[in-house]
Amino acid sequence: MPEQQSAAAGLVGHVVAGHRIDAVLGEGGMGVVYRATHLRLHRPVALKVLPPPLAADQDYRRRFEREAAIAASLEHPNVIPIYDAGHANGLLYLSMRFVDGxxxxxxxxxxxxxxxxxxxxxxxxxxxxxxxxxxxxxxxxxxxxxxxxxxxxxxxxxxxxxxxxxxxxxxxxxxxxxxxxxxxxxxxxxxxxxxxxxxxxxxxxxxxxxxxxxxxxxxxxxxxxxxxxxxxxxxxxxxxxxxxxxxxxxxxxxxxxxxxxxxxxxxxxxxxxxxxxxxxxxxxxxxAPAPRPRPRPAPVPQGPPPAPVPRPGRSLPPTLPLPSPSPPDRPTRPAEPDEASRVPAAETVAVQEAEPPARLAPAPPSDVRAERIEADRSITVTWTPGSAAQVEYKVSRRTPDGRWQVVGRTAANSIVDGAVAPDAAIPVYGVVARLGTEVSDLVESVAQPAAAPPAPVGIPPVRNLTATAAGPLLFEWPAGVTEAMVVVRADRAPESPADPAATAWKITNMRYQLDGGLRLPPSVPRPCHVAVASCERAGTTLVVAPAFDASAHAVVPR
Missing domain, CATH: 1.10.510.10 (Transferase(Phosphotransferase) domain 1)
Structure with missing residues (x-):
């Protein structure tokens, strides 16, 4: 470590690509960061100098300058601005904004x-x-x-x-x-x-x-x-x-x-x-802190309750105790009151219990659907309420052995299930409505047919893709398109750029032209199926064509 520090300090006072190195700011495994002064612009910068073995690798040096150019093109208030990058005096350097902090x-x-x-x-x-x-x-x-x-x-x-x-x-x-x-x-x-x-x-x-x-x-x-x-x-x-x-x-x-x-x-x-x-x-x-419950208003103090006003007429005797319940097929005779509580038949009071109102089961939901969200591959289950009543819905998932597994409960008309593997088929879901102790009939989700990928609209497609095991991928860039999505699948041709079982990454026209072709990394097993889709920018959003051109498929042999 002392030898490395002395080597890093050895550049202090020297000029590298128009930058006077003033002091060492930090040192890591991939280079040293200096505080430097850009002599022509007279402003402080942070200058990162990479290890000399990297500068000796021409292939690495070319790609380093290309990646640095892409990073320098970023315009974001929280991305450190990069001013310059290149190769000088046997060193690879990266000049960026100096942050006092x-x-x-x-x-x-x-x-x-x-x-x-x-x-x-x-x-x-x-x-x-x-x-x-x-x-x-x-x-x-x-x-x-x-x-x-x-x-x-x-x-x-x-x-x-x-x-x-x-x-x-x-x-x-x-x-x-x-x-x-x-x-x-x-x-x-x-x-x-x-x-x-x-x-x-x-x-x-x-x-x-x-x-x-x-x-x-x-x-x-x-x-x-x-x-x-x-x-x-x-x-x-x-x-x-x-x-x-x-x-x-x-x-x-x-x-x-x-x-x-x-x-x-x-x-x-x-x-x-x-x-x-x-x-x-x-x-x-x-x-975020949980919302605090609103305090209930204090009860308004009331005066003492008014004394009961006596009403004319004779008072009734105490109510007799109710008999114990018995089975309906064995009617029982009311217990005889004792002599002290016996009243004349004309003075007895008939007590009749009101029957509780019958509770109806809530209306079941309809149009239960389960669809996969492309953004995070989770499944959203939606349904149409059976009525305007405020009910609770219980959502269950049918397992491969036929059992129902509870996903969750909600008062809304949708729920997200993130427990299904992204590459698994969408299972059958069941939804019931619950109101108190009453439950509606279970309604199962309807299987959604797989929609055919739409043809590319508004984005010119990549065409004439060819590939060899040892050589690069070659294809025809459409006019005006600067970016494309390369999709690779081992077992069969990718279905679309959003194929969940495929591996995809984005490339740019600039990289393609500089390299003379796109080479798959060694980590991609061969043989494999490759397809390329066009992309275009809509502001800060990258829009990928929803399908491939018929000629934008190829097989890379072993």
């Missing part, structure tokens, strides 16, 4: 566990920034406290500016692969790494959400989710351990926080939230 790690070391309100105030902007990174086709891959910068200056709203920095564009030089953000490469901090990242599988933005969930746990409790002494034990915990539960260390937190963090840190990406912002929004709702 501290990182989240320093704040946690000084303050310890943070309040839920402060956690949301700091990590809410980070979630927004991550979503912007994912929209641009990048995966950060190293969400941790040291990569969250907090400025010292307090803004008018009382909070400090928060930045997400240090994108995952610096990989281990010993790892191969055609792309800096492709599968089969591990980069990141183990305590905040997703299971798919540890196993070297293909990554998307949901992997960063897992890291954000670990970061939320750390900020709320002051500890990492899986504090183990052995590295292999940490890896096993990420792959198969129980989800972290913040309330075990912070019993003052609402129990709902555990469920939100557990979903964001689910082992399977399909079980997580659709976006990082959705995760933080759910966390903020779970941390």
């Amino acid at each position: 501290e990182d989240l790690g320093a704040l946690l070391r000084r303050e310890g566990p943070l309040s839920g309100e402060l956690v949301c105030a700091v990590l809410g902007p980070v979630a927004d920034a991550l979503d912007a990174v994912h929209e641009a086709g990048l995966v950060h891959r190293d969400v941790k406290p040291g990569n969250v910068l907090i400025a010292r200056t307090v803004r008018p709203n009382g909070h400090r500016q928060v930045y997400l920095c240090d994108f995952g564009i610096a990989k281990n030089p010993t790892s191969g692969g055609p792309d800096l953000t492709s599968a089969g490469q591990y980069i990141g901090t183990l305590q905040y790494s997703s299971p798919e990242q540890i196993e070297g599988r293909w990554l998307d933005g949901r992997s960063d959400q897992y890291g954000l969930a670990c970061l939320v746990y750390r900020a709320l409790t002051g500890q990492v989710p899986y504090p183990r002494d052995d590295t292999s034990a940490v890896i096993y915990a990420h792959l198969a351990g129980s989800p972290p539960r913040p309330t075990e260390l912070r019993p003052d937190l609402p129990p709902a926080v555990d469920g939100v963090v557990a979903r964001a840190a689910a082992k399977h990406p399909d079980h997580r939230f659709p976006t990082c912002s959705a995760f933080v929004a759910a966390l903020r709702a779970a941390l």
Whole structure:
């Protein structure tokens, strides 16, 4: 470590690509960050210099500059602006905004566990920034406290500016692969790494959400989710351990926080939230205090009750005790009163009980439907109420062995079932209406036929896809389209870009033209089926064509 520190300090005072290096800000496994001055613009910057072995790899250097250009194109208030990137004097460098402040790690070391309100105030902007990174086709891959910068200056709203920095564009030089953000490469901090990242599988933005969930746990409790002494034990915990539960260390937190963090840190990406912002929004709702019941008004003090006014006439004797109930087929004679309580027949009082009104069962629901939500692959069950009465609905799921398993109860006319595997068929659901002790007939859901994928509308399709085992994928980019979705499935041709059993990732026309073709990462087994769909931008939203062109399918041989 002293040798590394002296080597890092050796650049202080030197000029690298027009930047005068003034001091060392920090040092990690993937490079050194300096405070520097841009000599031409006369402004302070943070200059990251990557290890020399990376600069010697021309293929890596070319891809590093390309990924840095994409990151520099991001325009988001919480993404650290990147000014320049390149290769000079045998070094790879990245110039970005200098933030006068501290990182989240320093704040946690000084303050310890943070309040839920402060956690949301700091990590809410980070979630927004991550979503912007994912929209641009990048995966950060190293969400941790040291990569969250907090400025010292307090803004008018009382909070400090928060930045997400240090994108995952610096990989281990010993790892191969055609792309800096492709599968089969591990980069990141183990305590905040997703299971798919540890196993070297293909990554998307949901992997960063897992890291954000670990970061939320750390900020709320002051500890990492899986504090183990052995590295292999940490890896096993990420792959198969129980989800972290913040309330075990912070019993003052609402129990709902555990469920939100557990979903964001689910082992399977399909079980997580659709976006990082959705995760933080759910966390903020779970941390919100429960509404306090409105106090009932105090009763108005009343005076003493008025004395009973005597009425003329004779008073009746005490009521006789009721007989014990007996079976209807054995009528009984009323018990004879004793001599003291006997009254003349003319003075007896007949008492007749009023029969309770008959209670009718509530009207059963109708048109019960079960459909899968594409965003998170959960199933939404809906129905039409049988009447306008306020009733409770109980929803059950039929198991493969024919039993009914309760999903939940609700007063609304829909419920979400997230306990069915994303790739499983939609089961049959049963819904009953309940009013007091009365229950309606059970109504089963109607199987929804699979809708044929609509033809691409408004987006020119990718055409003439060809593929070989050793060579790249080649296809015809349609005019005006700059992005496309590559979908791979091992067993058969992908049904659509949203095929739940397929692996998909986004590419850009710029990357395709620079590389001369798209190569599948080594982690994709062969043979496999490949299809490509066109994409287009609608503001900040990426719209994917709902189907493939007939010529945009190919088989990659072994």
